[in-house]
Amino acid sequence: MTGSSSPSDVLVEERGDVRWIRLNRPERRNAFDPAMSAAITAAVEESADRRAVVITGSGGSFCAGGALQNLSMPTVGEMRGLYQNSLRMFDAIRSCPRPVIAAVNGAAAGGGNELVVACDLAIAARSATFGQTGPKVGSSPVTGATNVMGVQIGEKRAKELAMLCRRYPAEEAERMGLVNAVVDDDQLESTVEAWCAELARLSPRYLEITKVSSNIWWNSARDSFSTGLGMLVQAVGSPDMVEGATAFLDKRRPEFPPPE
Template sequence: MAQEFKDILYEVGENAVRITINRPDVFNAFRTQTVEELIQAFRMADEEKSVNTVIFGGAGDKAFCTGGDQKVHLSEDGLYGPRGMVGLPIEELQSAIRDCRKVVIARVQGFAIGGGNVFATICDLTIASENAKFGQVGPKVGSVDPGFGTAYLARIVGEKKAREIWFLCRRYSAQEALAMGLVNKVVAHEQLDAECEAWAAEINALSPTAIAIAKRSFNADSENIRGISFMGVAAVKGYYQSEESREGVRAFNEKRKPDFKKYA
């Protein structure tokens, strides 16, 4: 019996499993249910024998993923109930992407912001439309990713650039992301799907066991970040319960500038 999902789409194609966040009305922001479904989808993809690749994307033309859905951040208990140290198992999803034996390609057609930027970072490869935008917003909305989103990002783009990304919360074009090493290739918007499929087809011709070993080998060098993430998320749990963090969420939902200083 095929698995039915509400927040995502799952399809096994000729050259890749396609996992797509299907919440375009909120720029593919994720809630608890989205994360739970993505974890299951990546575990299913890990067991799929017919292909070597996962193409991970977002529905619509506007966004790959814009991180956590701030409209439900303060109140969500989700379909499955809160799980994980911060109410949703985001660190478990990050591990599912890294632990998947398939090559995971991030297909970025629009905004990859916040948690979406982290997803693009930890995927094995990233192919972007010329319309794509990358960046962090955590400190603007009372949030942070204290593991793969910071320490692993620094390994990819360098310490100085990673600190700039988090401390200034700017947005970067696809070409800027390519120049800093966050993206493997930038193509015209209408060529994005064909390019992702071409890469998947090339990878699909290779030995799945050799690819899995290579991926495990790459991951081993940065595996200590999983421990950093565990400790960091424990700290974030306390931070999310603070009025300073809640002010960021309130301000975002009220479309105003946050006043963090009165709570610091």
């Protein structure tokens, strides 16, 4: 799970006064390891002089969450690093003084779906899909999906996503309130650019005040994030974690042990 992230893992492009951050590990559906999430965090934190920030993916995927390659043989240190860096990334998005838009160009799964939850606005390509993976792969989505997502789409629907690990098409995600708009795939970037242009006509000072004020629910859930991550660390190496990750990598249905 450890390892260094090369600069090409996260591509940063300045389009006028908007910073585009592109996750660039398409061979693993843009899943992030600690180094990659740290690079995303740095790119967001250095965006205060922009009008807006856009996060998107490459290779037809948005983000598959945390990289699972080594979860069948996890160490506490590796997993703590992954969890903590993921939370820092989400916090950076929330504390960024500029609006952060998710341009969802493909599958947003697991932590990738929580990345959408963390962003201020979200526009999805029609081919995009959404969903959590936690209990299916031996984990739990404690940094957004078990708490803040309930505020966004309602508690019952949020629990449905977090517990049943289903996949939802973009149109249904829009109906739930998980994204703001759905457009044809070839219109995604131009639509996001139009939204950014609209934001650029507004007061950055008062947009920042509006964003900071809107973080009330995120801030209220912050203790829940830390508690959840603490429990996940204590479960590192458990039979459920190992079986979930191994089954995912083997592309088979997991066979979890019965409840104790």
